[in-house]
Amino acid sequence: QVQLVESGGGSVQPGGSLTLSCVASGFTLAGYIVGWFRQAPGKEREGVSAISSGSSITVYSDSVKGRFTISRDYFENTVYLQMNSLHSEDTGIYYCAAAKMANVSRPQATDFMTNGRGSYWGQGTQVTVSP
Numbered sequence: 301q302v303q304l305v306e307s308g309g310g311s312v313q314p315g316g317s318l319t320l321s322c323v324a325s326g327f328t329l330a331g332y333i334v335g336w337f338r339q340a341p342g343k344e345r346e347g348v349s350a351i352s353s354g355s356s357i358t359v360y361s362d363s364v365k366g367r368f369t370i371s372r373d374y375f376e377n378t379v380y381l382q383m384n385s386l387h388s389e390d391t392g393i394y395y396c397a398a399a400k401m402a403n404v405s406r407p408q409a410t411d412f413m414t415n416g417r418g419s420y421w422g423q424g425t426q427v428t429v430s431p
């Protein structure tokens with residue numbers, strides 16, 4: 301069964317940290333660009349970050365730049381999102397998505413993050429940041 305499964309969400313205080321994981325099963329993430337997206341209550345989904353298939357390109361939204369780090373482990377077939385200095389505005393459901401795009405340029409990676417044209421999507425993991 302082809303699927304993406306997110307984990308690592310939870311409740312933290314402002315300033316805290318969480319690491320999200322996105323594990324692929326039924327297919328290998330090699331050759332896929334992978335992104336993280338989030339949706340806050342009452343808001344549209346927004347792109348947070350993306351990483352190219354070769355990990356040479358990473359892109360971030362302005363709201364998380366400098367605080368979040370995306371990475372991937374090819375052996376574990378997993379993409380991670382390390383989130384530091386969390387704000388209440390980071391609260392939402394976080395999804396990962398993958399699209400088969402190899403050797404993307406930075407504009408292409410940014411477009412993927414912005415438009416969320418993933419072929420596969422996970423079910424999401426809840427992140428809540430509150431005092």
